[in-house]
Amino acid sequence: MAKYYMGIDVGSVSTNIVLMDDNNNIHYKKYLRTQGKPIEVLKKGIGEIEDKFDKLEVLGVGVTGSGRYLANIIVGADIVKNEITAHAVAGLNVIPDVRTIIEIGGQDSKIILIRDKIVTDFAMNTVCAAGTGSFLDRQAIRLGVDISDFGKLALQSKNSVRIAGRCAVFAESDMIHKQQLGHKQSDIAKGLCEALVRNYLNNVGKGKEILPPVLFQGGVAANIGIRQAFKEALGMEVHVPENYDVMGAIGAAILAKEEVKKTGRTNFKGTSLHKMDYQVNGFECNGCSNLCEVIEIKEDGKLLARYGDKCGKWSNIINDRDFKLA
Amino acid sequence: MKLTFPHMGNVYIAGKAFFEELGQQVIIPPRCSSKTLEMGTKHAPETICLPLKIMIGNFIESIEKGADTILLTGSCGPCRFGYYSILEKNVLNDLGYDIDFVVLDPLREGLKPLRDNVYKLFKAKNFMDVIIAGKIGWQLIKKADYLIQLSNIKRAYAIDSYEVDSIIDDYYRKVEKTFGQKAMMNLMDETMEKLNRVKIKKDYQPIKIGLIGEIYTVIEPFVNLEIERKLGHMGVLVEKSLTPTIWVEHHVKSYPFGSKTERQKYRLAKPYLKTLVGGHGRETVGSALYYKDRGFDGVIQLLPLNCMPEIVAKSILSTVSRDFDFPIMTLILDEMTGEAGYLTRLEAFVDLLRRKKEEVRYG
Numbered sequence: 004m005a006k007y008y009m010g011i012d013v014g015s016v017s018t019n020i021v022l023m024d025d026n027n028n029i030h031y032k033k034y035l036r037t038q039g040k041p042i043e044v045l046k047k048g049i050g051e052i053e054d055k056f057d058k059l060e061v062l063g064v065g066v067t068g069s070g071r072y073l074a075n076i077i078v079g080a081d082i083v084k085n086e087i088t089a090h091a092v093a094g095l096n097v098i099p100d101v102r103t104i105i106e107i108g109g110q111d112s113k114i115i116l117i118r119d120k121i122v123t124d125f126a127m128n129t130v131c132a133a134g135t136g137s138f139l140d141r142q143a144i145r146l147g148v149d150i151s152d153f154g155k156l157a158l159q160s161k162n163s164v165r166i167a168g169r170c171a172v173f174a175e176s177d178m179i180h181k182q183q184l185g186h187k188q189s190d191i192a193k194g195l196c197e198a199l200v201r202n203y204l205n206n207v208g209k210g211k212e213i214l215p216p217v218l219f220q221g222g223v224a225a226n227i228g229i230r231q232a233f234k235e236a237l238g239m240e241v242h243v244p245e246n247y248d249v250m251g252a253i254g255a256a257i258l259a260k261e262e263v264k265k266t267g268r269t270n271f272k273g274t275s276l277h278k279m280d281y282q283v284n285g286f287e288c289n290g291c292s293n294l295c296e297v298i299e300i301k302e303d304g305k306l307l308a309r310y311g312d313k314c315g316k317w318s319n320i321i322n323d324r325d326f327k328l329a
Numbered sequence: 330m331k332l333t334f335p336h337m338g339n340v341y342i343a344g345k346a347f348f349e350e351l352g353q354q355v356i357i358p359p360r361c362s363s364k365t366l367e368m369g370t371k372h373a374p375e376t377i378c379l380p381l382k383i384m385i386g387n388f389i390e391s392i393e394k395g396a397d398t399i400l401l402t403g404s405c406g407p408c409r410f411g412y413y414s415i416l417e418k419n420v421l422n423d424l425g426y427d428i429d430f431v432v433l434d435p436l437r438e439g440l441k442p443l444r445d446n447v448y449k450l451f452k453a454k455n456f457m458d459v460i461i462a463g464k465i466g467w468q469l470i471k472k473a474d475y476l477i478q479l480s481n482i483k484r485a486y487a488i489d490s491y492e493v494d495s496i497i498d499d500y501y502r503k504v505e506k507t508f509g510q511k512a513m514m515n516l517m518d519e520t521m522e523k524l525n526r527v528k529i530k531k532d533y534q535p536i537k538i539g540l541i542g543e544i545y546t547v548i549e550p551f552v553n554l555e556i557e558r559k560l561g562h563m564g565v566l567v568e569k570s571l572t573p574t575i576w577v578e579h580h581v582k583s584y585p586f587g588s589k590t591e592r593q594k595y596r597l598a599k600p601y602l603k604t605l606v607g608g609h610g611r612e613t614v615g616s617a618l619y620y621k622d623r624g625f626d627g628v629i630q631l632l633p634l635n636c637m638p639e640i641v642a643k644s645i646l647s648t649v650s651r652d653f654d655f656p657i658m659t660l661i662l663d664e665m666t667g668e669a670g671y672l673t674r675l676e677a678f679v680d681l682l683r684r685k686k687e688e689v690r691y692g
Contacts, residue, residue, distance in 0.1 A: 084676075084680075122680070292359060
């Protein structure tokens with residue numbers, strides 16, 4: 004019987020699930036588009052795993068990503084970790100002496116500095132998402148190019164066009180202007196890649212000491228145009244790991260392994276959870292002027308969790324009940 | 330005269346009891362909520378810093394409850410706070426509210442206006458009355474701050490950290506129905522007793538984080554998205570570099586010399602920043618070093634978006650962090666701040682500190 008650790012990364016754009024053995028080898032990876040329906044996508048992903056593996060024992064589960072708390076409620080995770088730690092752990096697993104990790108996802112971009120295998124500093128994009136995958140997505144649509152061909156197109160260019168990349172909307176205006184001047188599409192694509200990299204290094208990477216080896220992970224690492232632009236801007240080799248798109252999930256699986264070794268048991272509810280019916284209800288609490296939007300999740304009619312309130316009026320009810328049940 | 334003043338953390342608890350003791354009618358704005366922020370954002374200039382937006386919201390909500398006089402401290406320092414009273418008066422006048430402003434400017438701006446304002450405010454006839462009332466207020470502020478710090482300590486050590494939250498929430502609810510200094514003191518004593526009964530973990534060594542930065546964002550929990558609670562639930566011991574107590578000690582009680590700790594912070598900041606850069610910019614740099622010297626594991630700098638003094642401090646802090654290998658994270662707050670991303674950063678920072686500490690211990 005196959006024994007695996009499961010890592011789940013519920014992000015804004017994609018939900019990733021990996022199965023990893025005791026030696027950190029990846030045996031299964033699934034990249035699903037979240038499309039605003041995290042619960043259904045999770046159920047689908049886990050259902051596929053059950054179909055694919057007849058006999059499967061899940062030794063432990065780790066969850067990460069912006070939807071980690073929701074995922075924890077649904078699957079019963081052994082460890083809930085933020086993306087930064089998860090990415091750092093996964094990066095260290097690929098290159099043990101890595102010193103810089105660049106991670107660009109759908110709406111986040113991060114830089115993680117590691118010295119002697121310890122995270123010493125990190126930064127995330129703060130008030131704006133202009134240096135992330137969504138920025139490229141949007142411009143690709145404008146250019147009428149499929150996002151998966153975007154990088155190839157950029158590589159064809161010999162002469163890039165400078166595009167103002169500070170803000171996604173102004174970049175679009177600038178790009179349209181350049182199009183109307185008659186610049187080649189490939190030159191514009193390369194210009195956009197360079198704009199994104201410039202923006203990343205000036206915002207997220209500001210004041211950070213980028214030392215090799217550099218790992219580049221996250222969904223945007225698929226784009227060879229961006230890889231090239233980073234290489235040129237940094238003047239050093241940029242490594243892209245084999246499973247660059249599911250690194251968060253791998254990190255979560257590794258952390259779950261460590262956790263389960265400590266506790267000796269898993270909280271996982273079993274792969275059959277995809278057959279359960281989950282209802283999500285939202286309501287506005289009128290208790291005070293905060294008007295919190297409270298969310299409640301029910302599993303086959305049984306209340307699993309409630310959250311979203313500032314004062315704990317609703318979420319505390321659950322805690323009390325859990326205590327009584329236990 | 331129905332007096333009101335803007336919210337800043339637990340200042341209102343002391344302020345309310347203090348003015349009631351003097352026979353003044355006080356109207357406390359409802360606790361800051363999304364509605365407060367929404368109203369403030371709507372009526373305040375778009376690019377102004379966040380505290381003004383919240384204050385405008387506070388004032389409107391107070392006026393709706395019947396307040397007719399607003400009390401504010403001035404600053405005249407090179408930071409936009411110096412213009413707050415003038416700007417706020419204009420905004421409220423434009424909205425059609427006829428309202429009185431009493432601004433307590435620092436003494437160097439002239440004794441007479443300050444004295445007139447104090448007499449008017451405190452219904453006092455001579456300076457002795459003011460001093461007596463001041464002593465009462467000082468006791469209240471100290472106690473209210475101590476209570477919050479106690480809750481932060483208990484939360485870090487508590488077996489069930491949410492128990493602390495429910496005690497504090499209960500305390501806040503009761504404050505609204507408590508009148509006068511004596512009753513308030515009793516309520517605080519009761520709450521402290523409850524906090525001391527919370528069961529705590531034995532032999533637990535929490536991570537220690539200092540909160541530094543702009544005074545309003547450090548003190549007001551609504552604005553900093555309850556950072557003290559969030560960190561407390563992660564088992565972190567939090568201490569604020571600025572509290573109403575520290576402020577009064579520095580600006581009022583030890584006038585004109587300044588308090589010992591704050592002067593120490595100036596000294597510590599000196600190799601990096603010799604002069605005033607407005608607001609608490611210099612104190613922020615000093616506080617980072619102050620917490621480092623006290624053996625804290627890291628500090629978090631909080632500032633409202635486009636806060637000028639703190640931007641200066643922020644760029645200096647990265648040098649401080651490098652020089653001493655001392656982790657410093659900066660969090661910028663405004664009405665657009667998303668809570669999920671905020672929590673992720675806090676968690677990652679705490680992870681970083683934990684791993685670093687373990688490395689020191691075993692490595």
